[in-house]
Amino acid sequence: MTAALRVVLDTNVVLSGLVFGGGLAGRVRRAWQAGAIQPLASTATVQELVRVLAYPKLQFSSDEQQELLADYVPHVVTVRIPVPPPIVPECWDAMDMPFMHLAVAGNAQVLVSGDQDLLAIDADFERLSDCPVLTLDAFCKRYLDV
Numbered sequence: 001m002t003a004a005l006r007v008v009l010d011t012n013v014v015l016s017g018l019v020f021g022g023g024l025a026g027r028v029r030r031a032w033q034a035g036a037i038q039p040l041a042s043t044a045t046v047q048e049l050v051r052v053l054a055y056p057k058l059q060f061s062s063d064e065q066q067e068l069l070a071d072y073v074p075h076v077v078t079v080r081i082p083v084p085p086p087i088v089p090e091c092w093d094a095m096d097m098p099f100m101h102l103a104v105a106g107n108a109q110v111l112v113s114g115d116q117d118l119l120a121i122d123a124d125f126e127r128l129s130d131c132p133v134l135t136l137d138a139f140c141k142r143y144l145d146v
């Protein structure tokens with residue numbers, strides 16, 4: 001039996017998998033539920049997910065938010081980010097830094113994101129961490145046989 005692929009999923013990928021359940025994000029959700037991939041999380045990345053689930057425009061009740069979290073959090077491996085955090089390339093959006101720190105500290109094999117700022121520094125990040133930043137589409141084609 002092979003070990004599950006250690007992945008960092010950005011908030012939008014997780015949210016899409018939880019809310020829409022179909023398409024490529026749904027494949028990723030089914031992969032974490034089946035144990036084929038091992039999502040990594042840190043305090044900062046879970047706080048970001050909780051914050052986004054509470055956005056008024058999403059109109060999730062507190063119970064719905066808890067139900068969505070319950071479909072994700074039990075499947076994650078929690079990684080403690082050291083102080084100071086790992087060295088990562090500078091990124092225009094400071095909100096992306098926790099995902100890079102998590103990928104390095106958690107020895108992730110891939111970081112999945114649609115964030116253009118992260119994708120723009122993929123080569124620098126992979127050179128530093130040996131962890132590529134892939135779009136959802138590229139991740140599914142490479143690792144989930146889509």
